[in-house]
Amino acid sequence: MDYLRAFIVGGLICVVGQLLIDLTKLTPARIMVIFVVAGVILGALGIYPLLVEWGGAGATVPIIGFGNVLAKGVMEDVDKKGLIGAFSGGVRAGAVGIAAAVFFGYIMAVVSKPKTKNKA
Amino acid sequence: MGTRLGKQTVRLDSKPVIQSWAAIVGAKEGHGPLGRFFDEIIEDEYFGEESFEKAESKFLRETLAKILMKGKVSSGDIQYIFAGDLLNQCIAANFGVRESEIPFFGLYGACSTMAESLSLGSLMVEGGFAERCVCITSSHFCSAEKQFRFPLEFGNQRPPTAQWTVTGAGGVMVGKAGDGPRVVHVTTGKIVDMGITDANDMGSAMAPAACDTITAHFRETDLPPNHYDLIVTGDLGIHGKNLCLQLLEENGITIKEFYDDCGVMIYDPQKQKTDCGGSGCACSATVLAGYILEKMSKRELNRVLFVATGALHSPISVQQGESIPAIAHAVGIEMV
Amino acid sequence: MEQKRTKEEYKKWSQELAPRTPKARNLIMAFFIGGIICTIGQLILKALLNTGLSKDDASSLTTLFMIFIGAFLTGLNVYDDIGRIGGAGAAIPVTGFANSIVSPAMEYKREGYVMGVGARMFLIAGPVLVYGIISSIIVGIIYYLIT
Numbered sequence: 122m123d124y125l126r127a128f129i130v131g132g133l134i135c136v137v138g139q140l141l142i143d144l145t146k147l148t149p150a151r152i153m154v155i156f157v158v159a160g161v162i163l164g165a166l167g168i169y170p171l172l173v174e175w176g177g178a179g180a181t182v183p184i185i186g187f188g189n190v191l192a193k194g195v196m197e198d199v200d201k202k203g204l205i206g207a208f209s210g211g212v213r214a215g216a217v218g219i220a221a222a223v224f225f226g227y228i229m230a231v232v233s234k235p236k237t238k239n240k241a
Numbered sequence: 242m243g244t245r246l247g248k249q250t251v252r253l254d255s256k257p258v259i260q261s262w263a264a265i266v267g268a269k270e271g272h273g274p275l276g277r278f279f280d281e282i283i284e285d286e287y288f289g290e291e292s293f294e295k296a297e298s299k300f301l302r303e304t305l306a307k308i309l310m311k312g313k314v315s316s317g318d319i320q321y322i323f324a325g326d327l328l329n330q331c332i333a334a335n336f337g338v339r340e341s342e343i344p345f346f347g348l349y350g351a352c353s354t355m356a357e358s359l360s361l362g363s364l365m366v367e368g369g370f371a372e373r374c375v376c377i378t379s380s381h382f383c384s385a386e387k388q389f390r391f392p393l394e395f396g397n398q399r400p401p402t403a404q405w406t407v408t409g410a411g412g413v414m415v416g417k418a419g420d421g422p423r424v425v426h427v428t429t430g431k432i433v434d435m436g437i438t439d440a441n442d443m444g445s446a447m448a449p450a451a452c453d454t455i456t457a458h459f460r461e462t463d464l465p466p467n468h469y470d471l472i473v474t475g476d477l478g479i480h481g482k483n484l485c486l487q488l489l490e491e492n493g494i495t496i497k498e499f500y501d502d503c504g505v506m507i508y509d510p511q512k513q514k515t516d517c518g519g520s521g522c523a524c525s526a527t528v529l530a531g532y533i534l535e536k537m538s539k540r541e542l543n544r545v546l547f548v549a550t551g552a553l554h555s556p557i558s559v560q561q562g563e564s565i566p567a568i569a570h571a572v573g574i575e576m577v
Numbered sequence: 578m579e580q581k582r583t584k585e586e587y588k589k590w591s592q593e594l595a596p597r598t599p600k601a602r603n604l605i606m607a608f609f610i611g612g613i614i615c616t617i618g619q620l621i622l623k624a625l626l627n628t629g630l631s632k633d634d635a636s637s638l639t640t641l642f643m644i645f646i647g648a649f650l651t652g653l654n655v656y657d658d659i660g661r662i663g664g665a666g667a668a669i670p671v672t673g674f675a676n677s678i679v680s681p682a683m684e685y686k687r688e689g690y691v692m693g694v695g696a697r698m699f700l701i702a703g704p705v706l707v708y709g710i711i712s713s714i715i716v717g718i719i720y721y722l723i724t
Contacts, residue, residue: 123623124616131615131670132608138665139607142398143600146439149397149668149677150701156669157709165716178618181636182643183611183669184705190636191709195717199724207717211710217637218671219706221644222678223698229652230682230694235393236654237286237383292687392680394651395701396660396667398603401596436584437591445591480595487594491581517596564584 123177130172130179153184160188165196190214243367247461249428249454256423256577257366260373260416261312264531265304266523267382267408269515273508278531279409280307286383286408294332297381297410300523301326301337304410305377312373312414319343319414320371323358325350326379326522327406328388333379337410343375352447352476353430353551354378355411355526356570362415363424363572377412380521389440389556402442404478404504404520405513411526413534422537422545426573428458432553434566440559444481444517447550450567451477452488455548458571459494466496470542473533474569475525475549476504478517503528525549537576544575603664610663614670618643640671647675652683677701 141152163169169189172180180186194214198206212219244252264279271282281303288296301324309316322341325348326333338345350357355378362374383393385406391397415424433450451474459466466472477485482502489496503525504518529547536542554565582590621642625635647670650656656676660667667673681700685693699706 124619127619128612128616131618132612132666135607135611135663135666135669136604138611138669139604142665142668143598143603149391149395150704152665153668153674153677153702153705154708157705158712161709161712161716165720178622178639179612179615181622181639182615182618182671184671184674185669187640187671187674187705188709188712190640191713192716195713196720199717199721204718204721207714207721210717211713215709218640218644221641222648222675222702225645225648226675226678226682226698227694229648229679230686230698231690233652233654233679233683234686235383235680235683237393294687387684391701392684394654394657394676394680394683396651396656396658396663396673396676396680398661398664401598435582435587437588442591442595445588445595448591449587480591483594484591 126175127177127179130176131182134183134185156183156185157188160185161192164189164192187215187218190218242369247457249431249457250461251364251427252462253363253367253424253427255367255417256425257363257415257417258419259413259422259424259534259574260419261308261414262412262530262534263304263307263311264411264527265300265307265409266527269513270407270409270507270527273513275507275528275532278535279527280531293381293383293387294328297326297328297333297379297384298336300381300410301333301377301379304379304412305338305341305375308375308377308412308414314373314414316341316343319373319375321346321362321365322375322377323348323361324377325354325358327351327385333381333384337379350568350570351551351553352520352522352524353549353568353570354522355529356475356547356549356572359413359415359424359572360427360429360570363427366415366417373414373416375412375414377410378522378526379410380406380408380523382406382408385521399516400441401516402444402480403516404443404476404518405508405515406521407507407519407524407527409523409527411523411530413530422534422574422576424572425575426458426462428454428461428571430454430568430570432566432568434564436564438559438562438564440554440565442480443476443520443552444478445484446552446565447567447569448477448481448484448488450569451485451548451550452492454569454571455489456492456494458546458573466494467499469544469546470499472496472500472546473548474502476518476520477502477550478504478520479510480517506532537574540576547572547574606662607664607666610659610666611669614666614672643671644675647672648679651676651679674702674705
């Protein structure tokens with residue numbers, strides 16, 4: 122049952138993204154930025170965690186979920202450390218994702234070669 | 242020595258001869274509808290080199306060698322070479338002609354480079370400054386995507402107006418004597434910018450320029466449109482071709498029965514998933530040097546108006562919100 | 578040649594004649610591909626929770642796995658095909674984020690590992706980090722001032 126919820130929530134979030142691609146001239150990079158910032162805001166407002174509760178990975182896997190993670194980390198750190206937490210919290214919470222991206226990104230770049238789409 | 246017919250058109254009274262031509266293409270072009278007309282098909286997109294940029298230089302270098310071989314001349318017999326490509330600072334052309342020791346004019350006309358180089362080479366011969374000139378250009382899907390759009394492995398969707406940059410090189414040698422097709426008119430384009438900002442819709446950006454140059458050509462030469470067996474634009478693509486036809490109709494010029502576009506001719510859009518068709522400097526160059534000139538030498542085509550079109554933007558100008566200026570150069574080629 | 582249309586008129590006219598994006602098909606594929614990728618994430622999350630990890634740790638580790646999968650499929654020259662079919666369904670999940678890092682890094686290898694791979698890795702994904710972090714800092718400051 123939770124797999125179905127993940128499928129639906131994840132699918133619907135991507136549909137919103139697809140609407141942005143097809144109806145506006147926004148580039149993929151700009152759309153990802155909009156989503157991550159939306160995730161930060163919705164996370165801070167306490168709305169996104171509700172979606173995570175219900176949708177599980179359907180809410181955490183999309184890049185908007187990453188924004189939610191940043192918001193959560195920032196609020197935790199401000200509670201613990203005060204103003205300095207505003208600067209430490211986001212990067213701390215996102216650390217695993219950022220480090221993984223750099224690490225696996227680098228490895229795959231080293232071992233692979235871009236192949237042309239010159240098929241057919 | 243040549244007669245100026247108007248603001249943009251010159252008639253070349255000595256009618257310089259296109260003495261030799263060659264086109265080398267990549268796999269996709271080789272598997273397309275015109276595959277059997279090209280001199281060589283290279284299946285490996287790296288052409289044995291380490292980078293796409295080096296591969297593109299190799300395409301140009303090998304095509305130059307073939308042009309000389311087919312024309313039975315050596316590089317010492319060529320007074321000028323006119324070459325260009327899409328890459329920053331035209332490095333494909335620069336490195337492609339580096340070892341040739343031929344006096345070199347590097348050009349940037351984007352996808353109109355084949356007509357631009359052929360225009361200049363023919364004018365040089367007409368003016369008596371050269372016995373023979375080589376006019377050549379190249380493009381490569383991978384190096385163009387890298388510079389203008391997205392990394393190859395990036396999972397983006399292409400809009401239906403997108404075009405596929407042709408991988409390959411094409412060129413000709415133009416000189417004073419011979420039986421081949423002759424350059425009779427050169428109509429040089431001026432920049433036309435109708436405010437299109439979408440770099441994924443080159444057809445819309447370039448169609449007005451093509452219409453402008455074709456209209457000027459017929460107005461200044463006083464020729465009827467059906468003087469030509471074929472009027473061919475460089476790479477307007479399926480959408481741009483349609484726009485150009487309608488724009489010309491509005492100017493009172495009807496060419497539908499004998500009009501085609503190299504970008505539309507070079508690929509099969511259904512089978513090869515090429516959206517609106519081919520683009521890139523090599524699109525018009527390889528179709529000219531592979532297909533059109535072959536047909537002319539066999540007299541299956543006798544008079545062709547070759548109109549290569551180019552979009553004169555850069556990745557930075559697009560990011561800065563600038564529109565896309567375009568240009569089209571026309572060369573009237575006839576068998577006499 | 579006098580242009581019979583103004584620039585705005587030409588833009589509108591050329592867009593009307595342009596081939597149409599298959600919007601319905603794109604939305605359906607985005608839904609499916611995005612849904613499948615997220616379901617895979619849910620499978621991984623469940624498996625990790627079953628090993629006794631805390632919710633936060635399991636979540637972080639799931640993100641790590643998804644990033645690896647995205648990077649791996651990009652390296653296998655497969656993710657671009659997934660993206661062509663799935664559109665936002667491939668771009669929005671964090672696998673798409675990984676794809677946006679690996680694809681330029683692979684492409685710019687010829688320009689060296691420092692200025693090529695190293696500098697270009699974040700060509701497309703960089704803005705996500707910049708704006709994500711900045712907005713989190715602003716949120717943090719506002720949160721501090723409120724509480």
